[in-house]
Amino acid sequence: MDRAQLRIALFDALQAANVPEAFDEDLRRSFLDEGKDVDLSQLEMDSLARMEFCIAVELSLGVTLLPRQVQELGSTGAIERFVAEKLA
Amino acid sequence: MTADFDRPVDLYRRRIARCRTENQVNQVHIALENYLVPAELRGLGLALRNDPPESLGRQWVESRLVSLPLNKPRPVEFERSGNLRGLTRYSADIGSPEQKTLIVGFAGFAHRLMLPTAFVLDCLNPAWYDLIVLRDFAKRLYVQGIPGLGDSFFDVLSGLSTCVDLPSYRNVVAFGTSGGGHAAVLAAIALRLDKGISIGGAGFEQLEATVRSLGLDVGPFRALVSARPDPYPDLLLVYAGDHARDEAGARSIGKLVPARLMKVRDCGKHGVLGHYSARRQLPEFLSLILGQDVENPTSPARRPLSR
DSSP: OOHHHHHHHHHHHHHHTTOGGGGOHHHHHHHHTSOOOOBGGGSOOOHHHHHHHHHHHHHHHOOOOOHHHHHHHOBHHHHHHHHHHHHO | OOGGGHHHHHHHHHHHHTOOSHHHHHHHHHHHHHHOOHHHHHHHHHHHTTSOTTOHHHHHHHHHHHHSSSOOOOSSOOEEEEEETTEEEEEOSSSOGGGOEEEEEEOOTTSSSSSOHHHHHHHSOTTTEEEEEEOOTTOSTTTTOBTTTBSSHHHHHHHHHHHSOGGGSSEEEEEEEGGGHHHHHHHHHHTTOSEEEEESOOOHHHHHHHHHHTTOOSHHHHHHHHOOOSSOOEEEEEEETTOHHHHHHHHHHHTTSOOEEEEETTOOSSOHHHHHHHTTOHHHHHHHHHTSOSSOTTOOOOOOOOO
16 A cells, blocks of 8 residues: 555545544645645544544554554654554 | 343443454444433443453443433433434433423434433433434435435435424424534424524535535525524524634524524534533533523523533
8 A cells, every 4th residue: 555545544534533624625635645744733633533533544444543642643644654654 | 230231231242342452442332322321321330340440341431421411310211212223212201292392413423412422311301301313324414314214304304204293292402413503403494393403513505515516406405594484493503612613604504594693602622512511511501502401491490501
């Protein structure tokens, strides 16, 4: 799986978690096409959304990422690197 | 704990035993939170109380029990019924509809009314309230309907009128959160309900964009928005005051239908009900927006809400 496919999967997981910003076309473009690193503080992710995000990542990529790890990693870029390492 | 509860607990333990990761356990717990009534949560708490403190199940249920707004057992408790995945009915075997308020809840994309369902039920006196929760699993703002109830939003409203005797109730309130907020407003108008409440609801522009993206006609929605049936429901649009998107959504609806706007001060989070739940003020807030006491709607006394 290349980085572009990984980013699509992670963005889809944000949508599955009902993160409102993940439905914004501008953010989608900058994340997927420009590889923008989004700080999680810019996203509306409550505890439920973090759990739903991790569930979606596990279901689609087979990688176990936990809600507390999402908080610690703190950005989409860091999450992407974490997941990429697990997939390697 | 009664023998009646042994089987559900057994089912729960078997389901959890099949989970291989914490995320899988969370998935089960999230789903349960969307459906369980307070008595079931308490029953699970009793069943798991001797599990190891670090067990995910015990941690989960204990955290939920601590957060229940009242957590006081009632003489008669809410029970869950309904065989449609997208419609769940909560009622207690006490009283009759003519003395009760029916709340028709339109859940958002997380398939809950912003909180675990038991939190909302815990605030309501089952002698005076019934609750129905509708869920839009397609996450299309109810435009594609609810399987088994109707294939469109308008078919859902017809289906609802068929399977629930709305006129038999003392009063009926449509109550929608987030992705269900606009639906509550429209349902209240279409079904001539007493009240329609949106909390953090999406604006009508978003609804129309969704309708068009599905190749459907916005005409019927616009006609409903423009309709002024008599009597007209009391419409209330609640939003977090420091949440720009939700304020925009409320104002967008408020421009098109006669409605009161309620700004929740010092709240920047979308989850307004969570905001009041964390402050242990959920019963008071629900009483305020329902316009009647959640414990006894016939009581003239109003619970104060310190904002």
